[in-house]
Amino acid sequence: MIAIFAALVAVLVAIVMLITRALTGPTIFDRLLAVNTIGNAAILIVALYGFVGGRPDFIDLGLTYALLNYVGTFAVLKFFRSGALGATTDENAS
Amino acid sequence: MIAIEWGGLAVQIVGGLLVLAGAGFFLIGAFGFLRMPDLFTRIHAASLADTTGMALVLLGLALLAGPSFAAAKLVCLVLFLLFMGPAATHALAAAALAAGIKPLHETGAKPSMSAARNARPAKPRKGRR
Numbered sequence: 001m002i003a004i005f006a007a008l009v010a011v012l013v014a015i016v017m018l019i020t021r022a023l024t025g026p027t028i029f030d031r032l033l034a035v036n037t038i039g040n041a042a043i044l045i046v047a048l049y050g051f052v053g054g055r056p057d058f059i060d061l062g063l064t065y066a067l068l069n070y071v072g073t074f075a076v077l078k079f080f081r082s083g084a085l086g087a088t089t090d091e092n093a094s
Numbered sequence: 095m096i097a098i099e100w101g102g103l104a105v106q107i108v109g110g111l112l113v114l115a116g117a118g119f120f121l122i123g124a125f126g127f128l129r130m131p132d133l134f135t136r137i138h139a140a141s142l143a144d145t146t147g148m149a150l151v152l153l154g155l156a157l158l159a160g161p162s163f164a165a166a167k168l169v170c171l172v173l174f175l176l177f178m179g180p181a182a183t184h185a186l187a188a189a190a191l192a193a194g195i196k197p198l199h200e201t202g203a204k205p206s207m208s209a210a211r212n213a214r215p216a217k218p219r220k221g222r223r
Contacts, residue, residue, distance in 0.1 A: 003110030014124035056164035
């Protein structure tokens with residue numbers, strides 16, 4: 001129980017650091033990775049808080065958020081690689 | 095309070111230690127992601143938080159939950175993260191290289207690290223193939 005509260009505090013401090021990096025990232029990839037890691041920290045917070053309240057059903061919310069997080073990350077990366085989100089027929093070899 | 099009290103004191107202690115270790119890994123990964131000098135070293139630091147920290151925290155919670163649907167969901171979430179985290183990291187590094195971001199080389203090299211840095215050539219070497 002004490003461990004779960006300590007883990008919540010640690011994840012919140014980690015989120016503060018990640019937001020700092022996301023605001024002052026030199027490149028756009030730093031910001032993208034920081035946003036992805038903030039999403040993972042949000043999954044952790046949902047799971048931990050569900051166990052604090054005695055309602056572990058919040059894990060479904062965490063699973064859905066993980067799926068959406070990775071779909072969004074891959075969509076942005078594909079946009080940077082090929083310049084379009086659709087199926088490109090002429091794949092320019094970068 | 096945790097509504098699902100499963101097992102004895104030993105299971106609770108082991109689960110709490112796993113959760114604490116995972117949170118510590120996550121904090122260390124975030125700190126490295128804040129302090130590293132380069133994009134690729136930052137990717138290396140953030141992958142620690144994304145895989146090891148999250149897997150340890152979620153497995154500790156599954157151990158605290160006991161044999162239930164919540165533990166099965168947590169194990170499924172851990173497997174998904176362990177599959178997709180390295181894939182996302184590799185895609186991000188490949189996209190950064192394709193965008194023309196160069197890794198660090200030879201800047202701020204300490205004298206004690208010079209031998210280890212000179213062991214790796216900066217140019218791609220012409221191997222005998």
